[in-house]
Amino acid sequence: MTEVDYYELLECERTADDATIKSSYRKLAMKFHPDRNAGCKDSEAKFKAISEAYDCLKDPQKRAAYDRFGHAAFKNGGAGGGRGAGFGDASAFSDIFEDIFGEFMGGQRGGGGGRSSPRRGADLRYDMEITLEDAFHGREEQITVDVSAACDTCEGSGATPGTSVKRCTTCGGHGKVRAQQGFFVVERTCPTCHGAGEMIADPCTACRGEGRVDKTKTLTVNVPPGVDEGTRIRLAGEGEAGLRGAPAGDLYIFLHVQRHSIFTREGTTLFATAPISFTTAALGGTIDIPGPDGELYPVKIAPGTQSGREVRQRGAGMPVLQGRGRGDLVIRVDVETPTRLTARQRELLEAFRETETGEECPQTSGFFQKVKTAFGA
Known part of the structure; x- marks a missing residue:
């Protein structure tokens, strides 16, 4: 059987860098993928061949062995271990798939992807009612809120003091695990640590391993002059505490101005x-x-x-x-x-009425003049 040169299969020079080889393989893999060429034996064979070539050349050690010994490097227990990247394995194609969708799938390779970010605490809302005078002058107000705060016993770690948090053995501390299904790599949250990347062998009894407990906090809110209905004040880090030492959320104060009797x-x-x-x-x-x-x-x-x-x-x-x-x-x-008029006031008004000519109230006299004209009076 004739063995085609790997570089020729990938349409690359022998001096091509890794990025060029990857780019060329991605283009060819998409072109000859069986899903795009259903029932075409030639495309299936071509896909197998370029996948085998890329599986070799993407690995620095395999590429060095191939550059020195050619295909013989992978025969009879040679440097390549005798395993190609055939259609059934598709490890090369999954590598390209990971490159294309890497950000969506978690970013890092090997060991189950990038570790999940710490679960930030939730933001909270507090509605405060103030007067118009408060909105004019500004004020300082003490409020009391019930929140989940960092556990003082374990300092938010979730582990009993004196013990340590260990890396999850299932996901290697990444918080996610991957499984290959055909040509695709499926990523999901680690079922053991639930995305934390860590395991607690001896949970803190005060917070039951969560690193946070319910507390009542008294906070000072500074209301600046000029606030209006719906003005929002943010208290950074005063929201719900994050899980196991993760950052806390924020507390948002929403202001409501009472209806004023005059204004x-x-x-x-x-x-x-x-x-x-x-x-x-x-x-x-x-x-x-x-x-x-x-x-x-x-x-x-x-x-x-x-x-x-x-x-x-x-x-x-x-x-x-x-x-x-x-x-x-x-x-x-x-x-x-x-x-309510006194007799004297009524007398004065009667005297004033006797002196009216109609010019004192032009709108009134003008209206009745229009009425007379309209009805031909």
Whole structure:
């Protein structure tokens, strides 16, 4: 039987480096793979041949022996051990498969893949209710949370003090095991250590080998000025402890601002409705509005102000979160009609009505003029 040169089979020069040989084999293996050439005996034979060639040349020792002795190196107990990489073994193809999907399958070769990352603790959520004044000034709040924290007895290792954690013998400490099924390498979590890569012969009695226990913790939360509904504050490392010394998760504080009796808020702008007397609306004046900082802000009312008019007070709103300056305070005027009049007040109003000409309230007179015109009165 004629033995074809391995380099010729892989279409490579004898001086080709490992990367070139691998790249060439991958291209040829995909081309002649039996799944792509169902029932073609020539493709099956070609696939066997290039797999055998790559199985030899990818191994530095086998390649050195082949370069020196040729095919004779693998006959009669030669340097190659007499085993080719035939269709049934497909070790070369699985190596290429591993190269293509290595990141998905775990990254490292041999011994069952890369070791799983430590299982980080879960993030936790805490909902905190604050007042608008708290949101304006900021505050420091003490909260109490129930979390899984690192075990003090074993310092999070999960092993009884004085004992050690041993490498899992099933996966060699990688946390994953691999099994070859035909041309494919299947990777799964190690059934012995459940992905930890370690085994505890003598578990800590305080945490039952988990490295964490349930605790109640008191934490300080600093609420900065300017926060709004839904603002999230992150406390790094204050979430659930990781399994057996793995990093802890984070604790997220979600802020909820209580409804205020006077103000509503849109961003840094505050809105309020202020009732004023009809005499103030007619004659003008000044009203004092308390801001969220406790200061009184004088708001000027122009003569003839109508109900619904808005007056803006610059810089009297909410502070900018993690910035400078403040928003505005917007006052919506609501003119109130008096309902309780003294005899003297009624007398004065009657006298005022007798002097009305219609020009005092142009909107009113204009409306009734339209009514008369519409109905031909």
